Amino acid sequence: MSTDPLPLLWLHGPPGVGASSVGWEVFSRLGRDGVTTAFADGDRLGLCYPVPDGDTLPLRARALAALWPNLRAAGARGVVMSGVLDGREELDLYAKLLPDAQLMPCRLRVPPEVLRARYLSWGWRPDLAEAAVADALADDDDLGGTCLDLGELGVTEAARLVCEQAVTWDASPADPPAAHWPGASPATEPIIWFSGPTAVGRSTVTRGVFSQLVLPGVPVAYVDVKQLCAVRPAPADPRPLVARNLATLWECYRDAGARVLMVSGGPDSDQDVAAYLAYLPEATPMVFRLHASREALAERVEARGRGTGPKEPGDELHGLDADSLAAVAARAAAEAARMEQADMGDIRIETTGRSVYQTVVEIIQRLSD
Incomplete structure (x- = not known):
C-alpha cells in the first residue's frame, strides 16, 4: 500500500452553500471517469452521543483518521469530504491525526440571494433568514487552499468547476490494488x-x-x-x-x-x-x-x-x-x-x-x- 500523501479535498462553506451535494457529484464524476475516489460527509462522522467533552470536532477527526487506512487499502487516489470547517484549529487537528494526508481546503461561495432562497426553502422563519445570511457571509476565515465562487451554477456545473480548479491529484484511471485490510478490534456489542x-x-x-x-x-x-x-x-x-x-x-x-x-x-x-x-x-x-x-x-x-x-x-x-x-x-x-x-x-x-x-x-x- 502506497505511503505517498493521500489528498483530502475538503469542500466547506456556510450551510446552504451546497458543499454536500457538490462534493457527492465531484466524487461520482471522478468515479465515473475511473479514478478510484472516496467520499466522506463530515456531518455524518462522529454521530455519537453523549458527545465526548461536549465537542464533536475531535471525534469527527478521529473517526476519519480511523477509516483512512481502509480507504487507502481500497485504492483511493483521493478523498472528497464535505462539511463545515470550523477554523484553523480544526484544520490543524486533521493535519496532526492524518500525517499522510495532503489537506486541500476548498471554500465554496454563492451569492446572498441564493443562500437566502435556500434557507427559506428549508422552512426557516422568514424573519431569521436575513440574520442567517449575514452570519454566513461574515464567516469567511482565510484557511488557505482554493476559493470558488459558484454563482448560480447547478450541482453538475459546480462539480465540473471544482474538478477543474481544485482536483490537483492524478485523475487518470488506474487498476485498483488488491485490498490488504488493516486490523481492527472486533465489535462485541x-x-x-x-x-x-x-x-x-x-x-x-x-x-x-x-x-x-x-x-x-x-x-x-x-x-x-x-x-x-x-x-x-x-x-x-x-x-x-x-x-x-x-x-x-x-x-x-x-x-x-x-x-x-x-x-x-x-x-x-x-x-x-x-x-x-x-x-x-x-x-x-x-x-x-x-x-x-x-x-x-x-x-x-x-x-x-x-x-x-x-x-x-x-x-x-x-x-x-x-x-x-x-x-x-x-x-x-x-x-x-x-x-x-x-x-x-x-x-x-x-x-x-x-x-x-x-x-x-x-x-x-x-x-x-
Missing part, C-alpha cells in the same frame, strides 16, 4: 441494523430511533452504510469494505463511550448478514426489516424524486423522470417481495399506512422487550 427495500425509509427510521435513544441519554452511535462504502468505482463485492469500516468506526465510537450502534442500510438477505459476520466474527447483529406495500413504495419513490423529505447527499432518485421513477418503484417492490418470501431478518416491521413516528415507537418498544 450487539449491532441494531435496519434493512429493507429501496425507498422504504431506512435512514429516516434509523435517525428517528437514534434520536429517541439520545433523548434519555443512552450512549448510542449512528452509521449509514452508504457512507461506509463510499468508494467509486465501487468494489465488485462491497461487503468486506463495509464490514472493515463498520468495525473500525464502532471501535472508535466505543472508545468514546457508545454502547449501542444503529446502522442504516446494509444486509439485503440473510446471506449478506453471514458475509458481513465473516469480517465481524464477534458481532451479534439484530436485523430489523422494514416492509411496505407496492403502493406505499411507489408513493415514497415518487416523493424522493420530487425532492421532498430530508436531503441526502447522493440521493440517486432526486430529479429522475417519471419513467425512471416507475422503474425504481418496480425494483423496490421486487426487493420487498424477495425479502418477504425469504422472511429475511430477525424482526419484521410493517410501515405501510404508518407515520415515521409510529414506526419508531414500535421499534423502541421492541427494543425494550
